[in-house]
Amino acid sequence: MQLPILYSYRRCPYAMRARMALHVSNIQVEIREISLRDKPTHMLQMSPKGTVPVLVLENGLVLEQSLDIMMWALQQHDPEGWLHANxxxxxxxxxxxxxxxxxxxxxxxxxxxxxxxxxxxxxxxxxxxxxxxxxxxxxxxxxxxxxxxxxxxxxxxxxxxxxxxxxxxxxxxxxxxxxxxxxxxxxxxxxxxxxxxxxxxxx
Ligand SMILES: N[C@@H](CCC(=O)N[C@@H](CS)C(=O)NCC(=O)O)C(=O)O
Missing domain, CATH: 1.20.1050.10 (Glutathione S-transferase Yfyf (Class Pi); Chain A, domain 2)
Incomplete structure (x- = not known):
């Protein structure tokens, strides 16, 4: 089964927040840990701005801002109510x-x-x-x-x-x-x- 692909960098705080939202919402992704000095060609094709995190969905949709990834994940499943506050x-x-x-x-x-x-x-x-x-x-x-x-x-x-x-x-x-x-x-x-x-x- 093909999973959404998350281009990520372990120590990046933006990637951390995206990974946490994906984790809590129980959405399975393929994590591709990148080197910031040698970014994968596919990631740059999908998101030429070259920052992580980038989430590439199975339908080709690309989410290239950490907050967009958080919202996308939590809007599907938000078991701890992270979106409940104002x-x-x-x-x-x-x-x-x-x-x-x-x-x-x-x-x-x-x-x-x-x-x-x-x-x-x-x-x-x-x-x-x-x-x-x-x-x-x-x-x-x-x-x-x-x-x-x-x-x-x-x-x-x-x-x-x-x-x-x-x-x-x-x-x-x-x-x-x-x-x-x-x-x-x-x-x-x-x-x-x-x-x-x-x-x-x-x-
Ligand atoms: N606004 C972006 C910022 C992401 C960002 O700046 N990530 C850094 C790593 S922490 C990055 O990929 N920088 C590109 C580089 O260092 O080449 C987001 O929220 O996803």
């Missing part, structure tokens, strides 16, 4: 993550590429978003309230990257609720399952 507010969290926070995160992760400012300036830019996460998570277990939503799933892989830049600093930071939320996700069965290693797909 859509606009959920998307606002994700937009803030994927926009200003992600940009500041890239600067914080690779300060040598952005020598205009010291790394701590980029970290402080990231902290604007961390503070909003902390306030929300001090008050409730998930970003959208008492129930998990796509906001948690879409965002925590990026916070994981932020925390990993300076583990000691993060562990001593005031972001206690964020740290607990992050640990719970990183240790979850869901995350462990989607971080399974695959050999690089040879096209």
């Amino acid at each position: 859509h606009e507010q959920t998307m606002q969290w994700i937009t803030n993550n994927d926009g200003d926070f992600k940009q500041a995160l890239d600067h914080y992760k690779y300060p040598e590429r952005f020598p205009e400012q010291p790394q701590v300036v980029y970290r402080a830019q990231c902290e604007i978003f961390l503070q909003t996460l902390e306030s929300a998570l001090q008050a409730q277990p998930y970003l959208m309230g008492q129930q998990v939503s796509i906001a948690d799933i879409a965002i925590f892989p990026f916070i994981r990257q932020f925390a990993a830049v300076d583990v000691t600093w993060f562990s001593q930071s005031p972001y206690v609720a964020v740290a607990q939320w992050l640990s719970a996700w990183v240790e979850s069965t869901l995350f462990v399952s989607i971080m399974q290693k695959y050999p690089v797909y040879q096209s």
Whole structure:
């Protein structure tokens, strides 16, 4: 039986959120782990922009944005109610993550590429978003309230990257609720399952 093909990169946070939505919705896919330096020809034919994740469906339809893949999967089967929260507010969290926070995160992760400012300036830019996460998570277990939503799933892989830049600093930071939320996700069965290693797909 032919399955949808997911071009993926294990450590990519966008690919992680797509893999988690596919996993929870119990949609079987063929995962093709790629090398970012040597992308498969078929992937580039299907999606010339060359980013992962890309999902190629059996009918030839191509989903080339991580959020589109999440929505497509969950609209078919959403056993944990990840789409139940208010859509606009959920998307606002994700937009803030994927926009200003992600940009500041890239600067914080690779300060040598952005020598205009010291790394701590980029970290402080990231902290604007961390503070909003902390306030929300001090008050409730998930970003959208008492129930998990796509906001948690879409965002925590990026916070994981932020925390990993300076583990000691993060562990001593005031972001206690964020740290607990992050640990719970990183240790979850869901995350462990989607971080399974695959050999690089040879096209
Ligand atoms: N907006 C895209 C962004 C995906 C993205 O930027 N993925 C990175 C890896 S984390 C990528 O494929 N970069 C291309 C490259 O490094 O060549 C999405 O949500 O799927």
